[in-house]
Amino acid sequence: MDSTFSYNFPAIKGIQAGKEYFVAMCPLRIIPKIFLFDEEEIPPEHRAQRILNKARIPEMTNYIVENQSDYVFSSITASIDGEIEFLPYNNGEISKDLGQLRIALDARFLINDGQHRRAAIEEALKISPEIGNETISVVFFHDAGLKKSQQIFSDLNRHAVNTTSSIGILYDHRDRMAMVTKDIILSNPLLSRYTDKERVSLSKNSPKILALNHIFNTNLKLLGKAKGDEIKDDEIEFLQDFWTVLCDSIVEWNLVLKKELSPRDLRANFIVGHGVFIESIGLVGNYLKTYHADQWQQYIRKLSKIDWNRSNNSDWLGRSFNHNGRIQKTTYTIQLTANRVKQLIGLPLTEAEQTLENKFFQGVE
Structure with a gap:
């Protein structure tokens, strides 16, 4: 894959259920650009699960803007439909899972968990663009055709317990x-x-x-x-x-x-x-x-x-x-x-x- 025509992230490779996944640190400024939220782009079987509750966005946005010195956001989880390549920094036993994740520019991303965080980040950047260089961790799963993303969504939320x-x-x-x-x-x-x-x-x-x-x-x-x-x-x-x-x-x-x-x-x-x-x-x-x-x-x-x-x-x-x-x-x-x-x-x-x-x-x- 040509690095000139790809997204490149420092990343850690992991294994779950025998399959690779990757954790990358993404600058906030690129979150709204790569994770588009266009319902026409989302497969019909996923739309009902990912309808944004727009009433939540202002509160989450204000949380970021008003607490820039101590806000906390958990990871976004996303599926990638497109070509990816992981290049380890070296082949040593300790560091072979540290490397660069390359994702083709024409790849599609579907957020499995974190669509409200993504929307709040987009709004917060409009008010406070200076936070654009800060990062959020993103867990990437490779899912050709986004065929497994519905199951990923279900599995992520099945055992979630909301705090009272x-x-x-x-x-x-x-x-x-x-x-x-x-x-x-x-x-x-x-x-x-x-x-x-x-x-x-x-x-x-x-x-x-x-x-x-x-x-x-x-x-x-x-x-x-x-x-x-x-x-x-x-x-x-x-x-x-x-x-x-x-x-x-x-x-x-x-x-x-x-x-x-x-x-x-x-x-x-x-x-x-x-x-x-x-x-x-x-x-x-x-x-x-x-x-x-x-x-x-x-x-x-x-x-x-x-x-x-x-x-x-x-x-x-x-x-x-x-x-x-x-x-x-x-x-x-x-x-x-x-x-x-x-x-x-x-x-x-x-x-x-x-x-x-x-x-x-x-x-x-």
Whole structure:
């Protein structure tokens, strides 16, 4: 192969399943040029698997642009349909797998894993072209006719395990709401002991009461914020005070803290052991912050008088749990639960909340 008419990458050769593959360091500036994303060029059997979720691209782009000193991207995996040649630097036993990978200019590349990374890199280069000389590792498989690429895609994703949103929050040291949420948990005796920082839903035998993502989502609702929004110091102070008052006001939580009630029995018998409850309180708290900024604490303390038992069908059936007794947490049930909490502590419903109530009762009838 003529090196003048080829892509040339320093690379390492490896063997998997008896077949060669190559790992190369590619400058970011050439990623959008060699890995074209033209759906017409992608075989039909691959298109459905590789439809870009364009909503993800701005967030990933901002991640690169705003963290140029410490962003991290994992390898892109790609199939090559075209002529390739590997030239080892020497034939020594130690270094025979180090060499130069040559790929014909007319070769086709199909990304098996990393199409969103590729799109984000392209957008980031438009904003910060200076990152073009930085590199990302690319794992190349030779696949004539791209016949095996569908199986490669399937195999790469078959055993992939996405991290839970709780883990994502726990390990996030950039998002201020994530940091504030973790600080609140750490400083609160009940939350620090009974918050599961890994899972997003708790099993019936879990020794915890709430999941980290429940508290994070509740904080967003309390402030009426979206993930990534700016948070002011006075809002952080409100969140800290809110959780202190709330934890003091939920009788059943304090029974758990005193070892008079187990977390298992709490979840089995009361809605206060579930995400639908705590996120509904976020909506109530946001209303109080907006319309009763000086009185919100006295309203939250009224929660101690409410019957949270799952046998209390008149208040929670169809809102927090269904007719089979199963807890249900959706945007709809969170709002319906919040509506009932507001009514029970003497707060009026907004026009939108009343409309939802009317639909709820029409459905019941």
